[in-house]
Amino acid sequence: MHWRRSIQLLLLFTHLSGIILVAGMSDVWVELRAPRFVVHRHSAVLRCEHNVDPESLYKVVFFKNGQRLMKFVRGRDPPYEFYNITGAEINLISLSPTSVTLDRLDFTASGTYACEIALETPLYFKVSKIHELNVIVRQKFRPKIKIKRKKLSPTDILEATCQSAAAHPAPHLTWFINNMKVDERLTTPHGAVSVHRHHHGMPLSMTNSSLAYPLSSLQLYPNQTVDVTCMSTIPSYASMGEGFADVQNYTVPVKVVSSTEPTPTQLPVKIVSPELNLSARCHVERILFVLVIFVCHIYS
Incomplete structure (x- = not known):
């Protein structure tokens, strides 16, 4: 009741x-x-x-x-x-x-x-x-990005690596392409690595990650630019109303060029072996020798 x-x-x-x-x-x-x-x-x-x-x-x-x-x-x-x-x-x-x-x-x-x-x-x-x-312990620097090739065609795979600054605990790395979070299946985390640095007795660590992103998924055209961003955070995700305790990020532009080969500006040069070059030189020297004897005979 x-x-x-x-x-x-x-x-x-x-x-x-x-x-x-x-x-x-x-x-x-x-x-x-x-x-x-x-x-x-x-x-x-x-x-x-x-x-x-x-x-x-x-x-x-x-x-x-x-x-x-x-x-x-x-x-x-x-x-x-x-x-x-x-x-x-x-x-x-x-x-x-x-x-x-x-x-x-x-x-x-x-x-x-x-x-x-x-x-x-x-x-x-x-x-x-x-x-x-x-x-x-906060990161003192932005993460470092290395791009394997900075000029790519619209059908290439964009390959890059990212390394965080030293911190405690080891930061978490997240990739972005044109400000859009990359699917984690296209990234490879390589874990944390201890560095020879301490902060008041606490050993610091840094994190490494690599990216293999197919540019074909973006439907790009030649002469466009793709922004590759690596964000390094503590913790790996932000909580409601609190955000990240530490965050650093870095962006590198990558230019997309035409996939066609450029038009040659000169005629192709035929390359022969040194043995053939020596034989041809001897043949020319014999012809010149005969011509010299012939000219001398005419004017004698």
Whole structure:
């Protein structure tokens, strides 16, 4: 019956100050909002969001890798309690019961984070889903593109390679032709390669990829230009409302020329072997010798 369902969704609890009406516990939600990627030595804000009445909220706890990071308990003096944290500093100025700002993040700050809320009346608590946070090193340069041939006919295969700059983690490479994403079946990822560079002790890596794109699919004409773009990103895809943590791209124009052979500007030259050249030279020398004797005989 409808009235029984309503009773199940609502709980009546007696308090010293009277009667408090609390929504059914199945309707309570809690979520940790934080960036997925943070640049090394930058800051990150962790927010424990929920739909509980702030006056009913008794305790909030933040966790890192399953260990307590910060605890807020309403009514205690002081209300905040801090625990050991590696790889970051808690900003005390911006601290609130449901928000923690971590400053100067080092690589050891990477890990899984969560938060928990608790009610005193009724006695109830709920933990958020785990949120993964990674500290990254940005790329300092654009990716490098190498084109096998920069002048192609409309029926040729465009072959190219791309190499990202060094970063942590290794960037992801995506190809574009005339600003349109290339089908991944036409690309070949060659994986990440470690470089002999470190950023505050963290080894960096770069990524390589190759492209084999049939120009016939574009229905091109001679004297047109094709823009080949390589985009290097961290992570491999952008999340809703957050975008890429790091992105670099580079574009190279490739000219499409006529597939017909150019008209020759001079008569073809016959090439013979050195032996034939020597025989012909001897034959000419004998003729010249006979002509000299003949001329001398006439004028003698």
